[in-house]
Amino acid sequence: MNLPLLSDQHFAFVAVLGAPNVGKSTLVNRLVGSKVSIVSPKVQTTRSRIRGILVEGTTQLVLVDTPGIFKAGRRFDRAMVASAWTEAEESDIRLLIVDAKRGIDKETGLILKNLSKNQTKCLLAINKIDLIPKDRLLPLIKELDKVGLFTEIFLISAQTGEQVETLKQALLNKAPKGFWMFPDDQLSDLPNRLFAAEITREKLMMRLQNELPYTIAVETTSWQEQEKSIRIEQTIFVSRDSQKSIVLGKNGSMIKAVGSAARRELATLFDKPVHLFLFVKTKENWAEDPAQYTAWGLDYNV
Ligand SMILES: Nc1nc2c(ncn2[C@@H]2O[C@H](COP(=O)(O)OP(=O)(O)OP(=O)(O)O)[C@@H](O)[C@H]2O)c(=O)[nH]1
Ligand SMILES: [Mg+2]
Numbered sequence: 615m616n617l618p619l620l621s622d623q624h625f626a627f628v629a630v631l632g633a634p635n636v637g638k639s640t641l642v643n644r645l646v647g648s649k650v651s652i653v654s655p656k657v658q659t660t661r662s663r664i665r666g667i668l669v670e671g672t673t674q675l676v677l678v679d680t681p682g683i684f685k686a687g688r689r690f691d692r693a694m695v696a697s698a699w700t701e702a703e704e705s706d707i708r709l710l711i712v713d714a715k716r717g718i719d720k721e722t723g724l725i726l727k728n729l730s731k732n733q734t735k736c737l738l739a740i741n742k743i744d745l746i747p748k749d750r751l752l753p754l755i756k757e758l759d760k761v762g763l764f765t766e767i768f769l770i771s772a773q774t775g776e777q778v779e780t781l782k783q784a785l786l787n788k789a790p791k792g793f794w795m796f797p798d799d800q801l802s803d804l805p806n807r808l809f810a811a812e813i814t815r816e817k818l819m820m821r822l823q824n825e826l827p828y829t830i831a832v833e834t835t836s837w838q839e840q841e842k843s844i845r846i847e848q849t850i851f852v853s854r855d856s857q858k859s860i861v862l863g864k865n866g867s868m869i870k871a872v873g874s875a876a877r878r879e880l881a882t883l884f885d886k887p888v889h890l891f892l893f894v895k896t897k898e899n900w901a902e903d904p905a906q907y908t909a910w911g912l913d914y915n916v
Contacts, residue, residue: 623794624674625793632683632712633716640653641711646666661912665677665803674789683721688901693913708736714742715745726763814848814892817876818861849892851895
């Protein structure tokens with residue numbers, strides 16, 4: 615494409631905020647038009663900010679997907695939530711997502727309280743409208759409007775795409791004049807090694823039950839790009855030996871299923887056959903290891 619003249623360029627950071635599981639990552643992927651952030655039916659899927667980049671006309675938007683905000687206890691959870699609030703403060707535009715079905719639950723209530731304290735103006739998107747009859751939305755819209763923080767309200771389904779284009783145009787129109795910060799063909803700022811680890815973590819989150827998804831971390835330990843394929847080695851960290859056997863599964867069935875799902879998706883995403891090797895290691899208290907925080911741009915001391 616022809617780059618717009620510098621004097622014509624518009625640019626904005628858009629922080630996408632909300633309670634866990636409301637559909638922030640699904641929306642960011644849809645707006646970018648490509649998968650940049652992993653999605654799962656479980657809460658706390660996103661663990662750090664993920665930037666997706668969107669270009670249209672003279673405007674470049676950086677959509678910042680953030681971890682869901684909730685009342686966090688553990689150090690790692692506190693770091694995730696803190697990173698979401700940092701993005702909220704540092705962005706040009708804030709977009710709050712509320713789940714149409716859950717409405718103003720405990721987590722969203724907490725977010726509204728915090729935003730109100732600082733009188734932070736936001737755009738609001740009520741998401742998952744495909745799940746409830748339209749007439750049931752009215753009381754929720756009224757209640758949210760009363761909060762007095764929202765300059766515009768959108769009713770969307772990130773999953774089906776309903777009204778996402780309207781929201782996108784509104785975001786594009788809000789971007790002030792400013793130079794683009796990324797190349798026009800870049801979709802995300804996450805390095806391939808980290809993104810590949812995320813894809814494997816997504817497959818684990820889909821399959822593991824109860825607390826287990828929250829006690830694992832994935833690291834890409836080797837990445838060899840060859841002419842016709844990519845060879846990737848990753849380590850899955852669990853915090854106790856007993857969890858290792860669950861991740862491996864009976865006769866290795868779980869790790870095999872995770873590996874082949876991840877490998878298939880990586881091959882599509884990177885447009886090359888992928889050879890993926892997964893190892894499972896016990897690392898007690900990986901969530902207390904400062905290196906894990908640095909890798910993901912999280913603050914250890916919150
Ligand atoms: N029916 C329906 N489901 C949706 C919609 N948007 C997202 N979902 C589903 O909601 C679940 C959570 O979606 P995510 O995009 O991972 O939510 P998130 O807000 O990023 O979650 P965290 O990263 O955990 O904070 C997934 O199962 C999605 O498929 C929607 O518009 N309609
Ligand atoms: Mg997410």
